[in-house]
Amino acid sequence: xxxxxxxxxxxxxxxxxxxxxxxxxxxxxxxxxxxxxxxxxxxxxxxxxxxxxxxxxxxxxxxxxxxxxxxxxxxxxxxxxxxxxxxxxxxxxxxxxxxxxxxxxxxxxxxxxxxxxxxxxxxxxxxxxxxxxxxxxxxxxxxxxxxxxxxxxxxxxxxxxxxxxxxxxxxxxxxxxxxxxxxxxxxxxxxxxxxxxxxxxxxxxxxxxxxxxxxxxxxxxxxxxxxxxxxxxxxxxxxxxxxxxxxxxxxxxxxxxxxxxxxxxxxxxxxxxxxxxxxxxxxxxxxxxxxxxxxxxxxxxxxxxxxxxxxxxxxxxxxxxx
Numbered sequence: 535x536x537x538x539x540x541x542x543x544x545x546x547x548x549x550x551x552x553x554x555x556x557x558x559x560x561x562x563x564x565x566x567x568x569x570x571x572x573x574x575x576x577x578x579x580x581x582x583x584x585x586x587x588x589x590x591x592x593x594x595x596x597x598x599x600x601x602x603x604x605x606x607x608x609x610x611x612x613x614x615x616x617x618x619x620x621x622x623x624x625x626x627x628x629x630x631x632x633x634x635x636x637x638x639x640x641x642x643x644x645x646x647x648x649x650x651x652x653x654x655x656x657x658x659x660x661x662x663x664x665x666x667x668x669x670x671x672x673x674x675x676x677x678x679x680x681x682x683x684x685x686x687x688x689x690x691x692x693x694x695x696x697x698x699x700x701x702x703x704x705x706x707x708x709x710x711x712x713x714x715x716x717x718x719x720x721x722x723x724x725x726x727x728x729x730x731x732x733x734x735x736x737x738x739x740x741x742x743x744x745x746x747x748x749x750x751x752x753x754x755x756x757x758x759x760x761x762x763x764x765x766x767x768x769x770x771x772x773x774x775x776x777x778x779x780x781x782x783x784x785x786x787x788x789x790x791x792x793x794x795x796x797x798x799x800x801x802x803x804x805x806x807x808x809x810x811x812x813x814x815x816x817x818x819x820x821x822x823x824x825x826x827x828x829x830x831x832x833x834x835x836x837x838x839x840x841x842x843x844x845x846x847x848x849x850x851x852x853x854x855x856x
Contacts, residue, residue: 588828589828589832590828590832592824593828594825595609596610596613596825597823597828598823598824598825610825614825617826618826618829618830627805630719631788632837634809635784636784637723638726638730638783639730639780639783642726642727642734642783642787645734645735646731646732646737647734647735649668649731650734650742652664653735654739665736668732671729671732672729672733676792676793677792679725683728684796684800687712694706694711695708711801712801713801718797718802721797722790722794729793730787733779734783737775737776738776738779740775741776744771745768745771749767750763750768781845781846784842785838788834788838788841789811789838791811791815794808795815810830810834814830
């Protein structure tokens with residue numbers, strides 16, 4: 535009898551040469567996130583779109599006190615824009631506003647980043663105390679803290695004049711900080727910086743906590759000092775966060791209104807104490823010239839978009855390079 539045929543053993547492939555597993559079928563992308571953001575988009579479009587369209591249309595009309603009592607607004611074309619853009623006083627206020635927002639935003643960033651570094655490098659007790667203090671300052675209503683700051687710089691009973699007068703050879707009792715435009719805007723810058731620092735500090739601190747500890751340990755083993763790690767490692771890593779925060783500060787400080795208005799109520803009046811916010815307010819509410827006020831608002835919006843686009847374009851370039 536012949537021996538039964540034996541099947542040859544299956545060829546065993548090395549692990550590296552085995553056939554790759556069949557790719558899994560991708561699940562279809564859900565459209566739920568898009569449906570969820572529709573209500574937010576509708577609120578933003580309705581809440582900002584209608585006022586923007588109204589201002590844009592009104593900027594081409596003569597809209598004053600008579601129009602508020604039912605008289606039809608006359609279409610004047612580009613007359614409001616011509617009058618606004620050829621007014622040297624308007625451009626002086628624009629330059630003051632831009633300089634004010636740049637200086638105030640830069641001071642806010644420096645102090646905010648400094649406080650964020652303090653929170654990162656201190657113990658839990660001191661960090662919580664500092665965070666609570668910053669939150670209380672940030673949550674304080676504008677009118678409340680402006681009342682306190684106005685009292686601090688009061689020419690008769692202000693504690694600032696009293697403390698400075700303790701310096702030998704300095705006598706500031708009775709000095710009015712709000713009578714001179716330079717000191718007026720210096721006080722306004724101090725107040726707005728004080729109020730804005732908590733936002734920058736918390737944002738920068740959140741960025742610091744995302745820096746990988748292994749990177750810092752490696753730099754420390756290579757002999758890098760704390761200052762060198764902060765300058766060459768930590769700050770470059772969180773630069774996108776700081777850029778966005780700085781951009782927001784520029785926009786907010788360019789549109790500042792309440793603090794300047796309340797300081798004017800407590801001190802001096804006049805166009806030399808105005809920034810763009812109070813200037814537009816006085817055009818509309820004070821002079822009842824809502825056509826020019828709408829024109830100024832559109833110009834400020836274009837200025838804000840131009841200022842923002844510079845940083846947005848820089849962020850896009852950095853994102854492409856990364």
